[in-house]
Structure formats: C-alpha cells, structure tokens
Amino acid sequence: MANKHYETPMLDELEKGPWPSFISGIKRLRDQHPDDRIKGVANSLLGQLEHSYETRKGYWKGGTVSVFGYGSGIIPRFSEVGHAFPESKEFHTLRVQPPAGNYYTTDMLRQLAESWEKWGSGLITFHGQTGNIMFIGTDTDNTQHFFDEINEYGWDLGGAGPCVRTGMSCVGAARCEQSCLDEMRVHRTLLNNFTDDVHRPALPYKFKFKVSGCANDCMNSIERSDFAIIGTWRDDMKVDQEAVKEYVAKKGRDYILDNVVNRCPTNALALREDDTLEVNNRDCVRCMHCLNVMPKALSPGDDKGATILIGGKRTLKIGDLMGTVIVPFMKLDTDEDYERLVELAEEVIDFWAENGLEHERCGEMIERIGLANFLEGIGVEVDPNMVVEPRNISYVRMDGWDEEAEKWFKRKAEEKAAAAAG
Amino acid sequence: MALHTEHRAPIESGCPDGLQYMHPVMRKHYGNWAYHEDPRPGVLVHVAKNGDKIWTVRAGTQRILDLFTLRKLCEIGDQYGDGYVRFTLRSNIEYMVADEAKVEPLIKALEDAGFVVGGTKNSVTMISHTQGWLHCDIPGTDASGVVKAMMDELYEEFKSWNMPNRVHITTSCCQINCGGQGDIAINVQHTKPPKINHDLVANVCERPSVVARCPVAAIRPALVNGKPSLEVDEKKCICCGACYPPCPPMQINDAEHTKLAIWVGGNHSNARGRPTFHKLVAAGIPNNPPRWPEATAIVKRILEVYKEDAKDWERINDWIERIGWPRFFEKTGLPFTKYHINNWLGARRTLNASTHIRF
Ligand code: HEM
Numbered sequence: 001m002a003n004k005h006y007e008t009p010m011l012d013e014l015e016k017g018p019w020p021s022f023i024s025g026i027k028r029l030r031d032q033h034p035d036d037r038i039k040g041v042a043n044s045l046l047g048q049l050e051h052s053y054e055t056r057k058g059y060w061k062g063g064t065v066s067v068f069g070y071g072s073g074i075i076p077r078f079s080e081v082g083h084a085f086p087e088s089k090e091f092h093t094l095r096v097q098p099p100a101g102n103y104y105t106t107d108m109l110r111q112l113a114e115s116w117e118k119w120g121s122g123l124i125t126f127h128g129q130t131g132n133i134m135f136i137g138t139d140t141d142n143t144q145h146f147f148d149e150i151n152e153y154g155w156d157l158g159g160a161g162p163c164v165r166t167g168m169s170c171v172g173a174a175r176c177e178q179s180c181l182d183e184m185r186v187h188r189t190l191l192n193n194f195t196d197d198v199h200r201p202a203l204p205y206k207f208k209f210k211v212s213g214c215a216n217d218c219m220n221s222i223e224r225s226d227f228a229i230i231g232t233w234r235d236d237m238k239v240d241q242e243a244v245k246e247y248v249a250k251k252g253r254d255y256i257l258d259n260v261v262n263r264c265p266t267n268a269l270a271l272r273e274d275d276t277l278e279v280n281n282r283d284c285v286r287c288m289h290c291l292n293v294m295p296k297a298l299s300p301g302d303d304k305g306a307t308i309l310i311g312g313k314r315t316l317k318i319g320d321l322m323g324t325v326i327v328p329f330m331k332l333d334t335d336e337d338y339e340r341l342v343e344l345a346e347e348v349i350d351f352w353a354e355n356g357l358e359h360e361r362c363g364e365m366i367e368r369i370g371l372a373n374f375l376e377g378i379g380v381e382v383d384p385n386m387v388v389e390p391r392n393i394s395y396v397r398m399d400g401w402d403e404e405a406e407k408w409f410k411r412k413a414e415e416k417a418a419a420a421a422g
Numbered sequence: 423m424a425l426h427t428e429h430r431a432p433i434e435s436g437c438p439d440g441l442q443y444m445h446p447v448m449r450k451h452y453g454n455w456a457y458h459e460d461p462r463p464g465v466l467v468h469v470a471k472n473g474d475k476i477w478t479v480r481a482g483t484q485r486i487l488d489l490f491t492l493r494k495l496c497e498i499g500d501q502y503g504d505g506y507v508r509f510t511l512r513s514n515i516e517y518m519v520a521d522e523a524k525v526e527p528l529i530k531a532l533e534d535a536g537f538v539v540g541g542t543k544n545s546v547t548m549i550s551h552t553q554g555w556l557h558c559d560i561p562g563t564d565a566s567g568v569v570k571a572m573m574d575e576l577y578e579e580f581k582s583w584n585m586p587n588r589v590h591i592t593t594s595c596c597q598i599n600c601g602g603q604g605d606i607a608i609n610v611q612h613t614k615p616p617k618i619n620h621d622l623v624a625n626v627c628e629r630p631s632v633v634a635r636c637p638v639a640a641i642r643p644a645l646v647n648g649k650p651s652l653e654v655d656e657k658k659c660i661c662c663g664a665c666y667p668p669c670p671p672m673q674i675n676d677a678e679h680t681k682l683a684i685w686v687g688g689n690h691s692n693a694r695g696r697p698t699f700h701k702l703v704a705a706g707i708p709n710n711p712p713r714w715p716e717a718t719a720i721v722k723r724i725l726e727v728y729k730e731d732a733k734d735w736e737r738i739n740d741w742i743e744r745i746g747w748p749r750f751f752e753k754t755g756l757p758f759t760k761y762h763i764n765n766w767l768g769a770r771r772t773l774n775a776s777t778h779i780r781f
C-alpha cells in the first residue's frame with residue numbers, strides 16, 4: 001500500500017525556494033521512515049492535502065474523541081475523503097501544555113519524539129497559536145496510548161472547547177532585562193489552579209491567560225487573552241547617566257532626541273545640555289519605548305508588580321476586543337499576593353460562568369452588561385486608570401452620585417491611612 | 423464495572439515547571455539581567471548583573487516539524503550548543519549557549535542544515551500562522567503553504583536588519599482569525615453567503631445555536647422541502663463564516679469566492695502608543711495555491727514602501743499615523759474603496775471629525 005505514492009504536483013511547488021519546506025518534511029516521513037505505518041500516514045496525508053490544493057477546499061470534520069477522564073485536549077479530525085486516503089482517515093491532534101516559557105532540553109525533545117514515533121504520525125508543531133505543543137495526527141486508540149505514555153513523564157493535555165485554555169508566558173525573568181515579573185510562577189500558579197477547568201469544559205466559552213513581563217507585551221496578551229498579566233513598576237525608572245552619555249557619544253544628540261525624547265508618548269523625557277537624561281516619572285506611563293532603545297542606560301524601577309487587563313479576544317462574534325485595565329497595579333512578591341491573584345481570577349471566571357451567555361467570551365459579556373456592573377460583580381472598585389477618558393454623554397441616571405462620591409473619599413482616606421501605617 | 427480497571431486515570435499535572443529544562447546560566451540569573459546587545463541578526467547576548475553572559479541563536483524552521491527535522495534540531499543542539507532550546511511565540515527555535523566561541527559554529531551548522539538564522543530586532547520575523555487544510559475543519563486556505571511561499575520571498579529580510587522596526591506578520595485561514603493581530607495580516611475573506619446543504623442540516627446541526635452564532639442575525643430556522651433547515655437573509659449576511667463551524671452544511675468555503683484580504687498596523691506592544699488593531703488595506707486577492715503570488719506581491723510592496731519611508735523605531739502603525747492613510751494608499755498604489763470605511767459598532771470613532779488633512 002505504502003508503495004504507491006499519491007501524485008502531488010501542486011505540493012511539489014512548495015519544495016522550491018530557500019525557506020525550509022514542511023512538504024519536504026512530510027515526504028521524508030513518507031520515503032525514509034522505517035515504519036510502514038508512518039510512511040502510509042504521511043503518503044495519505046499528502047494525498048488529501050494535494051486534493052485540497054486542487055479543489056481549494058478543506059476535508060476534515062470534527063467529532064468527539066477524548067482520553068479517559070478528560071473532556072478536552074484532543075482536536076478530533078475525521079477525513080471526509082477517507083475512502084480515497086484511508087491511512088490518515090483519523091488524524092486527531094493532541095494539545096499538550098508546554099512548560100511556561102517554552103523551555104526544553106534536547107533530551108526531552110527526543111523523548112517526546114520517540115513516544116510520538118510509536119503512536120502518532122511523526123508531525124509536531126512548537127507551538128500552536130494558543131501555545132500548545134501540537135502533536136498532529138493519530139487515530140482514536142493511539143490518542144489514548146500516546147497520552148498515557150507522556151503523562152507518565154510529566155506532560156498533561158491543554159484545553160480545547162469552552163474551558164480554561166493553555167496559558168502563555170514570555171521568556172521574561174529567565175533572559176530579559178525588561179522583566180518585572182516572575183512570569184513562570186504567575187503562569188503556573190494560575191493554570192494549575194484551574195486544571196479541572198482545563199480538562200473538563202463547562203464554561204460559556206474559552207478563557208485564556210497570558211503573561212508578559214513588561215509592557216512590550218511579547219505575548220500579545222492584551223489583544224489575545226481574556227486575562228492578561230503584564231509586569232510594570234511604580235517607583236522611578238533607573239537611569240545610568242554614564243551609559244546615557246555613552247549612547248549620546250555613539251549616536252549623537254539628534255538621534256537620541258529624535259528616537260528617544262521625541263517618541264515618548266507623554267513628553268516625560270528631556271535631554272540636558274550635559275547629555276544626561278531627565279525623566280519625569282509622574283508623567284511616564286511605563287510604555288517601555290525608551291528602555292527598548294537604551295537598554296544599557298534605562299531599566300525598570302525596584303517596586304515591581306503587575307497590571308491586569310481583562311476581556312481581550314479575536315473577531316468572533318462582536319469583533320476584536322482588547323483587554324481593559326481591571327487592576328492598575330498589584331504586587332506579586334509574597335504567597336499572599338499570589339493568593340490574591342488566584343482569587344481575582346476565580347471571581348472573574350465564576351461571575352462569567354454564571355452570567356455569560358453560551359458562546360460569549362468574557363469581554364463580550366463586559367461589553368453587554370457594562371464595565372461598572374462587571375466590577376460590582378467581581379468586587380473590584382472603580383478606578384480612573386480603567387478609562388481613557390470619562391463619559392461624554394449626559395444620558396445616564398446618576399441619582400446615586402452622593403453615595404458614590406462618598407465611597408471614593410472614604411476609600412482614598414483609607415488608602416492614605418494604610419500608606420502612613422505601613 | 424470493568425471500565426474502571428481498564429483505564430488508567432490521568433495525572434493532572436498541568437503546566438510543567440520550565441526550570442528543569444532551562445539553561446543553567448539562565449536559571450542562575452533568573453530575574454537578574456542587566457541588558458542585552460545584538461551582535462548580528464539572529465544572535466542576542468544577554469548580560470547578567472554580575473557580568474555573566476548568555477548567547478542566543480534564533481532560527482526559522484518549517485514550523486510543522488517531522489521527526490527527522492526535530493531530531494536534526496536536537497542533534498545540532500547537542501553537538502554545537504549546550505543542549506538547551508526554547509521556542510518563540512512565532513515558532514522560531516532558540517539555542518542558548520554560555521560560550522561565545524560556540525556561536526559561529528552553531529550558526530553554520532543550522533545554515534548547513536537548511537535552517538535560517540535571523541528573526542531578531544528590526545527584521546521581518548517568522549509569520550505566525552494557523553493550521554489550514556492540513557488540519558483544521560473550517561479553513562478557506564492553507565496557512566502553512568501561504569507562509570512557506572511568502573517566507574521564500576522574505577528570506578533575506580528575515581536574515582537582515584533592513585526594516586525601520588520589527589515586522590510581525592500573521593496569517594489566518596478563516597475569518598475567526600486565530601492568527602492574531604499583525605503589522606501585516608493576510609487573512610481569508612469570504613465574499614458570498616454560505617450555500618446551504620439542506621439535506622444535512624437537520625441531522626448535523628443544532629439549529630438554535632447556529633442561529634445564535636450569526637453576528638448580524640441573518641439566519642432563521644425554516645422548513646425546506648418539508649424538512650427542518652435554516653435560511654439566510656442574503657442581504658444581511660456579511661459572509662463571515664461564523665455559522666460554518668457549528669453547522670458544516672452552511673458551506674462558506676468556495677473555490678472561487680473565498681479570497682484573501684490584507685490588513686496592516688496591528689501592534690501588540692504598548693511602546694509609544696497604546697496597542698492597535700490592524701486595518702483593512704487590500705481585498706479580493708485570489709486564493710491561489712500552491713504559491714499565492716498575488717498576496718505575496720502586495721505584502722512585498724507594502725514592506726518596500728515602509729522600509730523606504732518610515733523612520734527608525736516606527737512600527738507600521740506609527741509610520742502610517744505620521745504620514746496619514748491617504749499617503750499610505752498613494753505610496754503603495756492600493757485602491758481606497760467604500761469597503762475601507764468602517765460600518766461596524768463604534769465606526770464613527772474611525773471617521774475624520776476634524777480638518778486635519780495633509781496636502
Ligand atoms: C471549530 C474549529 C476550530 C478549530 C479546529 C480551531 C483550531 C485552532 C487551533 C489549532 C488553534 C491553535 C491552538 C493551540 O495553540 O492549541 C487555534 C487558536 C485560536 N482559535 Fe481556533 N479553532 C476553531 C474554532 C475557533 C473559533 C470558533 C474561534 C473563535 C472565537 C477560534 C479562535 C481562535 C483564536 C483567537 C486562536 C488563537 C488564540 C490565541 O492567540 O491564543 N477558533 N484554533
């Protein structure tokens with residue numbers, strides 16, 4: 001069977017050119033792999049893919065496949081043209097959670113490769129757009145066998161369907177000078193608190209956590225996650241004036257004026273005549289631009305923590321939404337700080353589980369009920385950092401104004417007292 | 423009864439600890455990095471507060487890795503690196519080494535094996551992409567193929583620092599767009615309402631949930647040939663394809679009428695301005711496998727103008743904000759049409775309510 005190769009004239013075109021070709025890779029499995037099963041699957045997959053290229057249509061349909069004890073983590077795929085390409089007629093993907101930050105030893109990659117060679121097609125992606133390792137292509141029985149094997153040495157499935165999804169975090173503290181967080185700890189504390197919600201879909205829709213160590217937001221967390229945790233600091237940024245002078249000496253005053261000072265979004269920077277940099281830390285919004293241009297001279301302050309934004313998502317159903325600031329700043333140092341973070345996440349997910357409509361993302365629910373109601377629901381007080389500007393329309397009922405203003409003054413007085421005490 | 427003994431209960435270990443797989447120098451200086459430098463495209467050197475250094479070599483791959491390729495990557499890591507790797511958000515592989523002397527041989531080994539070293543700083547890095555015909559059940563195109571064909575043409579840009587700032591390109595093979603926001607995004611755009619296979623609807627689809635899925639309430643339950651089915655108000659339908667995943671008989675994909683559209687100016691970073699969504703610039707681009715030359719040509723044209731015209735550190739959105747959209751269309755030669763004018767929720771905020779006009 002595996003001797004007859006499907007013709008793939010269109011796919012062959014994707015073997016040309018300098019960029020590594022995934023088609024050549026699949027062909028290597030077809031032609032060079034010692035196992036006839038893998039050869040056959042690769043051949044059949046190429047046949048179906050060529051058919052898609054020729055007809056400009058996809059031929060996979062979903063279904064229900066899961067491993068024992070879980071309701072999610074497998075993307076079932078059954079071929080609609082399985083009669084013509086039988087050896088890949090079941091071609092399910094396993095979504096496996098990577099370590100926070102995507103670190104691997106080559107030994108571990110080899111071990112995973114061996115397991116996948118035993119039970120799967122031999123195709124793997126590091127990583128899918130949600131962050132999972134994607135083991136692409138196996139049949140229903142082998143889904144279970146493969147999972148059983150890798151689960152024994154430390155790997156667990158990610159989410160799929162209406163559940164908490166696999167998280168993502170940037171390299172951050174492990175290798176980046178901009179990091180203001182322990183991204184791995186945030187990521188694992190949150191995700192592993194919700195393992196039940198990852199494995200057993202029972203929420204209105206998907207819910208994603210993403211962690212970025214600073215406002216560069218390398219994980220796209222504001223645009224792509226329901227719950228974004230982003231590192232920041234609230235004391236003064238650190239300026240090494242000698243290093244500033246070196247940049248000026250190397251690049252010239254004009255370059256620093258054009259590319260650092262004038263690009264600051266809040267005009268918080270000034271280059272003095274002696275080539276030192278003055279930072280107005282009250283106006284600085286911690287956007288990271290000047291730190292990116294002069295990493296040797298400028299660094300985050302010492303009083304680090306996180307900003308939390310909730311409700312980001314992509315197009316379906318009401319259009320793209322970005323997350324909204326819900327917590328402008330919280331410390332993440334002690335165990336208690338982490339407990340507060342988990343409690344907040346639980347509040348948000350519980351409230352949304354109760355009030356979200358079927359197939360409604362958290363951000364869409366907030367859009368429908370209004371931010372103020374959402375805040376009340378999760379027990380978070382309003383804060384002007386949550387808005388770009390206050391309301392600009394008078395059509396609103398405000399007969400509770402006096403009490404609300406009172407609350408604000410009371411809260412501010414309490415914060416002041418707490419600051420004075422501690 | 424037998425069921426319980428037949429199956430092994432899963433160990434719900436969740437997300438594993440990355441420290442066990444992390445390069446010892448990174449573990450040692452976790453949270454204690456001072457700065458980094460960029461010695462050449464594809465290479466970073468990070469300097470810890472005590473002066474220790476770690477070199478990173480970044481390489482692009484085909485993303486869908488076969489066992490041979492994965493093992494080759496491991497072999498290179500063992501022979502020329504320290505045996506520690508990681509993957510970026512855009513599926514580039516990174517090798518970390520503690521000894522500068524290993525950097526050049528590592529680069530050579532990667533390049534000899536056909537991988538592409540680069541993708542750092544102001545390059546065009548790997549296009550982040552989705553599944554497509556290889557695996558998804560709803561795709562209108564093959565994101566993997568589009569990306570391969572496009573990266574062949576952007577190969578030199580991946581390996582060099584020619585751009586004013588970094589360029590993040592994304593693709594998506596349906597209008598759900600799991601590829602995410604990008605400086606440039608190449609996404610499927612359907613142009614005709616779904617063709618309904620009425621014979622199948624009753625068996626396959628949960629009709630109320632399909633009705634609820636439509637963003638513009640264009641779907642109604644209906645009796646067709648005496649069988650329960652669905653009906654689409656074609657005047658209302660925006661051809662988004664949202665009804666297709668819950669109800670495959672709502673065939674949205676069409677060999678002729680499923681097209682590609684190109685969007686620009688999405689930026690996830692908070693640096694300078696707030697994060698931005700990408701905006702439509704070109705549509706009606708043929709979905710033309712196996713190499714999609716029309717889409718690539720437009721992407722290259724946009725990149726050429728950006729490279730020439732933008733100032734240092736301007737991402738595509740920053741650049742367009744400075745020069746204005748009229749000039750963007752003028753310089754790229756792309757048509758501006760009625761479809762570029764937003765009519766979705768909140769559209770008025772995207773209209774020019776000022777006399778700010780560039781001449
Ligand atoms: C029904 C079929 C669908 C399939 C097969 C599918 C497949 C995928 C896959 C394979 C990924 C990458 C996954 C990973 O990393 O684990 C992904 C990500 C994603 N999907 Fe889907 N998807 C489907 C439906 C949807 C729907 C209905 C939405 C809409 C809301 C959606 C939105 C997304 C988004 C936004 C991402 C990227 C997420 C991120 O940045 O974290 N997908 N999808």
Ligand code: SF4
Nearest residue numbers: 170176179213214218
């Ligand atoms: S988000 Fe910030 S801390 Fe994280 S990798 Fe990017 S620049 Fe570094």
Ligand code: SF4
Nearest residue numbers: 264284285287288290
């Ligand atoms: S971090 Fe951003 S806002 Fe703050 S001073 Fe630098 S450029 Fe200005």
Ligand code: SF4
Nearest residue numbers: 553558561595596600
């Ligand atoms: S963009 Fe659409 S078609 Fe492509 S993988 Fe995502 S859900 Fe599937």
Ligand code: SF4
Nearest residue numbers: 636659660662663665
């Ligand atoms: S394609 Fe979109 S707009 Fe048209 S009927 Fe389906 S869900 Fe509604």
